[in-house]
Amino acid sequence: MRAFKTVRSMFLAMLLAGASTTVASAVELKNEDAADYAIKVKSVSMETTLNVSAHQWTAVICVGGCTFSARGMGRVRAKRDDLVFVRDGKLVREAAPKASR
Numbered sequence: 617m618r619a620f621k622t623v624r625s626m627f628l629a630m631l632l633a634g635a636s637t638t639v640a641s642a643v644e645l646k647n648e649d650a651a652d653y654a655i656k657v658k659s660v661s662m663e664t665t666l667n668v669s670a671h672q673w674t675a676v677i678c679v680g681g682c683t684f685s686a687r688g689m690g691r692v693r694a695k696r697d698d699l700v701f702v703r704d705g706k707l708v709r710e711a712a713p714k715a716s717r
Contacts, residue, residue: 641696642675643682648703655702658683668702684709 647653647668655666661679668674676682681695690707694700697712 640677640679643678643684643694643696643698643700644673645676645684645700646673646702647671648701649705651705653686653689653702655689655707656683656685658685 645655645666645668647670650670652667652669655668657664657666657676657678659678659680659682666674666676678695681693683691683693684700684707685691686707689702689705692700692707692709694709699710699712701708701710
């Protein structure tokens with residue numbers, strides 16, 4: 617009986633982990649400029665400022681999407697696998713490329 621409860625608990629934990637991974641996703645942030653920037657990132661679960669160096673790439677984990685903003689650079693909303701670029705001092709969002717079949 618104890619083994620059954622352990623297996624059932626493991627199954628429930630995997631089910632919950634699988635459900636939660638569909639909510640969170642990574643948004644790629646790439647600074648294409650030669651300058652460093654402080655980018656504010658906000659989602660339902662966090663708010664932070666990322667210091668992004670020139671030509672740096674980073675992945676940001678977003679729950680339900682994130683808003684990226686910086687003074688004088690604009691604001692973009694990104695979700696599930698979108699790409700956010702700093703280009704010529706502005707924030708630009710591009711949709712994630714579609715997978716080929």
